[in-house]
Amino acid sequence: MPNFQPGKVVTTTQLKTGEHAQIRYPRWQDLDRYLEFINRLSSENTFVRFSGQTVSIADEANYLANVFSSCELGDQVVLGAFVDDRLIANSGVERNLEDKERSRHVGKFGIAVDRDWRGRGAGQALAEAVMAEAGRQLEGLRLFHLTVFSVNQPAIALYRRLGFKEVGREPGTLKHREEYVDRLIMVRPV
């Protein structure tokens, strides 16, 4: 069984600019921080699913409730990076249950760093922590899988650095600021 405790600290890391970031599971008291984080990201209209929509507190509470239950079931790991209790980055690995039992060994990876905190090493430290934790907590996991906008060079560079290899490309399936771009598929063994 997974050992999930809301708020549990997994590790701490020092950013390139000197601040210490705590990498830990979310807890209910983080709801306002998560809401601010997702709405800042959405308003940026960057390389994530949200493209300007405002997320309500009810929707974000649903997101966190789903995180807690699937972490408890051993189907997901979500970790945030916090500096002085502010959420600066969030990342997760979620078991692929779309094909019932066929793909439950596959962990879908995702990450976002707040715009004020990019380029300081938080993304790499958080990604490494979340994949290590997923390897420990998600029994039977064999493969990390992600998709990325083909024009998202910072993310692609980070993923290559983490050992991901490009294995596929879907032409024109993502819209980014009025342009239709390819979706790259990348994988890495656990």
Ligand SMILES: CC(C)(COP(=O)(O)OP(=O)(O)OC[C@H]1O[C@@H](n2cnc3c(N)ncnc32)[C@H](O)[C@@H]1OP(=O)(O)O)[C@@H](O)C(=O)NCCC(=O)NCCS
């Ligand atoms: C992609 C993202 C997660 C990277 O996080 P980050 O904290 O800025 O990255 P780090 O500072 O840890 O950098 C780690 C490595 O990633 C690569 N990288 C990061 N930013 C880069 C940039 N602007 N250009 C090129 N490579 C970059 C580099 O290899 C870097 O290592 P280095 O600094 O030693 O060269 C972050 O830019 C982000 O959240 N962007 C918006 C949302 C997003 O694109 N999410 C991914 C969706 S698939």
